[in-house]
Amino acid sequence: MRIDVVSLFPDFIERCAGFGVTGRARERGLVSLHAWNPRDYAEGNYRKVDDRTFGGGPGMVMLVEPLRRCLAAMRRADPQPAHVVHLSPQGRRLDQRKVRELAARPRLALLCGRYEGVDERLVQAEVDEELSIGDYVLSGGELAAAVVVDAVARLQDGALNDAASAAQDSFEDGLLDCPHYSHPVEHPYGTVPEVLRSGNHAAIARWRRQQALGRTWERRPDLLAGRDLSRQDAALLEAYLRGRDG
């Protein structure tokens, strides 16, 4: 898939997406990343990209015209239509379902606002959807865009090795992940659970599912609300809670 990023700090995303799984996905050609700077499309020798907000009040707004020109150049660069996402605190909340939807698209354009945001006319005319990575305000949309790039890149076929994709799966079915352990077996911080060293793969799978259910119940009950647990899952969760409460 192709991802275009519109940002006043184009190297920001290039750097963020250069490591690990995302860096490898790019090297393998699973994802191509293209940065566009609205300042390159701004007028005057100050190349103005922002100005005061009408109606008064603090802060500056990104001007519509440099962004319009920038997006036009981005569209011209590739005939494939781009799904334009504006990263904003006013956006719908990003979750794994939305990530999967975005990852299935051939081309994404991520619009990163700075200052107090973007002239609303640009949003209305050019943006397909606004997304938020959480209920907090950042100094720019770039970190949110980097989150989207990472989350969609790792879902591209061939991006993850088997172990990592297994970890991915645990989030895919809407549960938190089970705990993980490695060497040494005995450590002042504790001992690796016996079942994980038993070689009994059915028991290991059961234990992991039980841990995922129990931890989700304890930490994110909202993920279980409105979800019908299978009889097997319900039994595992009950046993987990009984075992916890002694």
Ligand SMILES: COc1ccccc1CNc1ccc(C(N)=O)cn1
């Ligand atoms: C006041 O900032 C803005 C106001 C409007 C748009 C963009 C920005 C840039 N900042 C952002 C961007 C995204 C998120 C998020 N939660 O996804 C948080 N902050």
